[in-house]
Amino acid sequence: MSKTLQTMPGYGIPLVLDKAVNVSECIRLEAGEPNYVTPKYICDAAARAMEEGYTKYTPLLGYASVREAIARDNSEKVGRRIDLSEVIVTTGATMALHNALRAVAEEGDEVLLPDPCWPAYKMQLHSLGLKAVPYLMDEKNGMMPTREGIESLITPKTSVIIVNSPSNPTGAVFDEATIRMMIDLAVQYDLYVISDEIYDFLTYDGVKALSFKRFDPDGRVIMIGGASKKYAMPGWRIGFAIAQPEIVQLMGRVMTTYGMNTCCIAQKAYEAAITGPQDFVRESVESYRDRRDTTLAICREANVPVFSPQGAFYLWIDISASGMSADRFAEVLFERHLVGVAPGPAFGASGEGKIRVSIATEKEALCRGVRWICELVNENR
Numbered sequence: 339m340s341k342t343l344q345t346m347p348g349y350g351i352p353l354v355l356d357k358a359v360n361v362s363e364c365i366r367l368e369a370g371e372p373n374y375v376t377p378k379y380i381c382d383a384a385a386r387a388m389e390e391g392y393t394k395y396t397p398l399l400g401y402a403s404v405r406e407a408i409a410r411d412n413s414e415k416v417g418r419r420i421d422l423s424e425v426i427v428t429t430g431a432t433m434a435l436h437n438a439l440r441a442v443a444e445e446g447d448e449v450l451l452p453d454p455c456w457p458a459y460k461m462q463l464h465s466l467g468l469k470a471v472p473y474l475m476d477e478k479n480g481m482m483p484t485r486e487g488i489e490s491l492i493t494p495k496t497s498v499i500i501v502n503s504p505s506n507p508t509g510a511v512f513d514e515a516t517i518r519m520m521i522d523l524a525v526q527y528d529l530y531v532i533s534d535e536i537y538d539f540l541t542y543d544g545v546k547a548l549s550f551k552r553f554d555p556d557g558r559v560i561m562i563g564g565a566s567k568k569y570a571m572p573g574w575r576i577g578f579a580i581a582q583p584e585i586v587q588l589m590g591r592v593m594t595t596y597g598m599n600t601c602c603i604a605q606k607a608y609e610a611a612i613t614g615p616q617d618f619v620r621e622s623v624e625s626y627r628d629r630r631d632t633t634l635a636i637c638r639e640a641n642v643p644v645f646s647p648q649g650a651f652y653l654w655i656d657i658s659a660s661g662m663s664a665d666r667f668a669e670v671l672f673e674r675h676l677v678g679v680a681p682g683p684a685f686g687a688s689g690e691g692k693i694r695v696s697i698a699t700e701k702e703a704l705c706r707g708v709r710w711i712c713e714l715v716n717e718n719r
């Protein structure tokens with residue numbers, strides 16, 4: 339059996355998730371999944387597509403109409419017209435990330451990734467034989483990395499830097515100066531930038547999530563996005579990458595060997611999602627904002643330190659005053675109150691003493707869960 343897979347780092351979150359799925363009355367604050375079903379106009383488009391015969395293999399890079407729609411949908415963000423040849427449709431952002439890494443890194447390369455970050459990055463790097471080198475999302479710098487923090491980690495073997503803004507798990511949104519600094523480093527040390535922008539639609543307080551691709555000087559930025567969070571479509575498995583055409587072609591080669599095309603019905607559904615009315619997105623963003631404000635207020639009132647997220651749907655809460663490790667805190671919280679949260683160390687070494695709470699949960703239960711968290715933090719103060 340594969341030693342590589344046997345030694346792959348775990349996802350870190352299922353500890354609570356596994357228990358949580360078996361108990362119906364528990365409050366699920368550990369999962370990064372919208373608490374909505376996919377809007378009806380999208381489901382209707384999927385049903386229509388099946389009836390119209392969209393049931394066959396699709397082109398490896400995706401249907402041209404879907405790639406066109408993705409290109410149009412992202413051109414304003416990127417600040418120029420995007421050509422069809424720059425777009426590939428993938429089985430979720432997860433596969434876009436994998437294919438991008440496969441396309442621009444060689445086994446043994448070092449890849450810089452945020453600490454904390456979404457745990458799948460580390461797992462993908464491990465399975466591809468790439469070395470994960472975490473750079474700190476610095477609390478003292480608004481949860482953004484610093485030039486020194488990154489530059490000191492670069493070696494001749496570094497080939498890629500992964501960025502994720504808005505960030506899972508912190509909700510930090512990189513400002514323009516930080517993006518320019520990172521692009522500058524990428525040029526100086528000749529690195530590719532894989533930019534996971536899956537939460538770019540979800541920001542607060544007038545903050546805008548700027549795309550790294552907008553600042554791409556020469557085709558070294560691979561932008562990644564998807565449908566899971568924005569249109570409440572996590573089960574449909576649909577995402578995309580925007581990259582220079584040669585990279586798109588290489589990513590297409592990976593498709594051939596890892597499952598051919600992305601599901602034809604999901605592709606047509608996504609096309610309908612991005613070309614149809616955007617009321618669902620506006621309304622859900624407004625609802626996430628309301629939940630963010632309410633839960634931040636609960637934490638502040640209880641004197642529990644929490645990073646104020648400018649984007650995404652998570653709270654990164656400091657539970658160190660409880661005197662427990664983050665793993666233990668998550669366990670006790672679940673045992674006592676049936677509240678599931680994701681322990682910080684699942685996202686990186688800097689996550690000790692922190693938990694991630696998803697606010698993509700029904701508001702009343704969410705607030706109850708956050709109150710229990712605050713109570714547990716303050717119990718031993």
Ligand code: PLP
Pocket residue numbers: 370429430431432433456502506534536563564565566572576577
């Ligand atoms: N990227 C980030 C930062 C995420 O948080 C997630 C899911 O939690 C994904 C990618 C996965 O996206 P998809 O469902 O499109 O594969």
